[in-house]
Every structure is written in C-alpha cells, then in structure tokens.
Amino acid sequence: MNPTTTSPPPAPSAPAQGRSAQYDAFHAARARTDLVASLYAQAMGEDYPIEVAASSSCDWPLLGLLTARLRMRPGQLLVDAGCGAGGIGLWLARALAVRLAAFDLSPVAAAQATSRRAHFLGPAADRAVFHVGELENTGLPDGCAHGIVCVDALGGAADRGAALRELGRVLAPGGRLVVTRALRRGAQPAWHEQVAAAGLTQEHLDERPDEPAMWERLYQLWIAHADQLRRELGQAPAENMLHEAHRMLPKVRERRAVLLTLRRLPSTPVEDGAADRMAAPGRHLGDRPESSKETPQ
Numbered sequence: 001m002n003p004t005t006t007s008p009p010p011a012p013s014a015p016a017q018g019r020s021a022q023y024d025a026f027h028a029a030r031a032r033t034d035l036v037a038s039l040y041a042q043a044m045g046e047d048y049p050i051e052v053a054a055s056s057s058c059d060w061p062l063l064g065l066l067t068a069r070l071r072m073r074p075g076q077l078l079v080d081a082g083c084g085a086g087g088i089g090l091w092l093a094r095a096l097a098v099r100l101a102a103f104d105l106s107p108v109a110a111a112q113a114t115s116r117r118a119h120f121l122g123p124a125a126d127r128a129v130f131h132v133g134e135l136e137n138t139g140l141p142d143g144c145a146h147g148i149v150c151v152d153a154l155g156g157a158a159d160r161g162a163a164l165r166e167l168g169r170v171l172a173p174g175g176r177l178v179v180t181r182a183l184r185r186g187a188q189p190a191w192h193e194q195v196a197a198a199g200l201t202q203e204h205l206d207e208r209p210d211e212p213a214m215w216e217r218l219y220q221l222w223i224a225h226a227d228q229l230r231r232e233l234g235q236a237p238a239e240n241m242l243h244e245a246h247r248m249l250p251k252v253r254e255r256r257a258v259l260l261t262l263r264r265l266p267s268t269p270v271e272d273g274a275a276d277r278m279a280a281p282g283r284h285l286g287d288r289p290e291s292s293k294e295t296p297q
Helices: 014-030 034-045 060-070 089-097 107-115 117-127 161-170 192-197 213-226 226-233 234-253
Strands: 077-081 099-104 126-132 145-148 171-184 201-207 255-263
Touching: 014 107, 014 226, 014 234, 034 060, 034 077, 034 213, 034 226, 060 089, 060 145, 060 201, 060 255, 077 161, 077 171, 089 107, 089 117, 089 126, 089 145, 089 171, 099 107, 107 117, 107 126, 107 201, 117 126, 126 192, 161 171, 161 192, 192 201, 213 226, 213 234, 213 255, 234 255
Parallel strands: 077 099, 077 145, 099 126, 145 171
Antiparallel strands: 171 255, 201 255
C-alpha cells in the first residue's frame, strides 16, 4: 500500500520545537533566494547535483555510493533521517523505485520536502511521506525500514549513541543504515561501541577524500559573500552560516570524511516481515505500535 499523506505529522516535543527554530529560519530564508544553492554549486563544480539541492556535502559521488551500499529492491521502504528539504531521499526513492518515509527536526523543511514530491515522483508522489521527528525519537515503528540514509545529520544529534540506537530499532533484519561521519585525520574511529549498542554491524567504510576540500571552498565563499548573505537571507541565518564558516574553516584540512554502512543482520531478533507490513490498510507511516513506548551544513 502506498503511504498515506492525509494525516498530520507527529507533533515535535517541546525541546525539538526550540531547537528547530534556527533550522526553520535557514530553510525559510534559503527558499527566498538562489544564493545558497549557487554557492554550493560553485564549491562542488560538476559534482553538484542541481536537482537535489541539498544543504549538505551530498554530491554525485555520494549519491552513487548511497545507491550501491543500500542494495534495496523496488517497493521496499527507505527512511531519510534528518532529510532537510528532502532532495536526497526523493532522488533515491525515484532512482531505486522505493517508498520513502523521511523526517526532519524542522517543520519548515518537512513542508518544503512535501511540496517537492511531485517533481521527483510525478503521479506516484504519495509513496513519499515527510514528518517532523528527531534522530533520537523518529516516531517510526520497530523494524519498518529496509534502508536508512543519514547525510550530515548525525553530528547535530543531542546524543549520537541514542540516535544510532533509535535508527537501529527502526531498521528491519537485513536492512542497512548508511551514514556520513567525520573524524580528525589520523584519529581512530570512536563509533564501534555505539554501533554494537545499536545492534548493528559495520559492513563498509568508504573514504570521501574530496569532501574536506569542498567544505573549505564553500566556507571561503560564504565569507567572501557575507554582505550578500545578510541582505538576501536576513541577519540571523547569515550570521549562523558565517559563524560556522569561521569556526570550521581552520579545521577542515584535518578532517577525514567517510561513509559508514551499518547492517542489522538477518538473525537479529526483530520480527521478520515487519517492514513489508508496516503500511497496511488503515495504518499511517509514523504510527508507533501500541506496545512501544542540524547549523545546517
């Protein structure tokens, strides 16, 4: 059954509402001007996927890696965790012929993503649903997702370990979570205990050697266009971006960017077939079973 889009999204918690204000302002401001997209395009060059228009490090090489690592079949359910304005999840939903359940902390971003469905999916737009949710509290049923993508969002979680456990709970047996991560060059990954606590196993670790230089170019562009950003986005969104640029620019050359693919093994004791039944008639994406209870880059 196609996901229903007639019910309202789950209401965010009070803390989420407070933390979403900065993201709401950014997404609302970006929708008023092409400036931010233009600066991303300049920083990425030919690697910039214009249609996706993500406020992240998503480029053509990353889209290729996501597609390959998910290994999804048509009709399965993909979750885009921290989806922003929805371009990545919608592009993948079209490319892989899968259903999409996506969420973001920002109600403004979720509304913008919903408005983009027809562009990517045409008459099949109702097979994508966007709602407001947190990485630590997705509002999705146990074992409902055959695949999850989380691009440049995990770093904004209040508790990364809790976020991984929540995404692991949502993942069906045999499903994969593909997430971007970054660490200081030469440092050892610190996520192994978090991955194990989430009931997942590491399947692949792909290097993204061009990602740090992209951020360096982008931050330099933000700083060079500071006055224009203030005029076109407004003072607060522009200052948030510029603060990020000045804070991160000295660190990007020490950055190691990777794509981490995690898998819930088929033997994990989550009821088989949950993901295939989660959109049964009369049930909405985002409904929990009765028994269970990102400065944007």
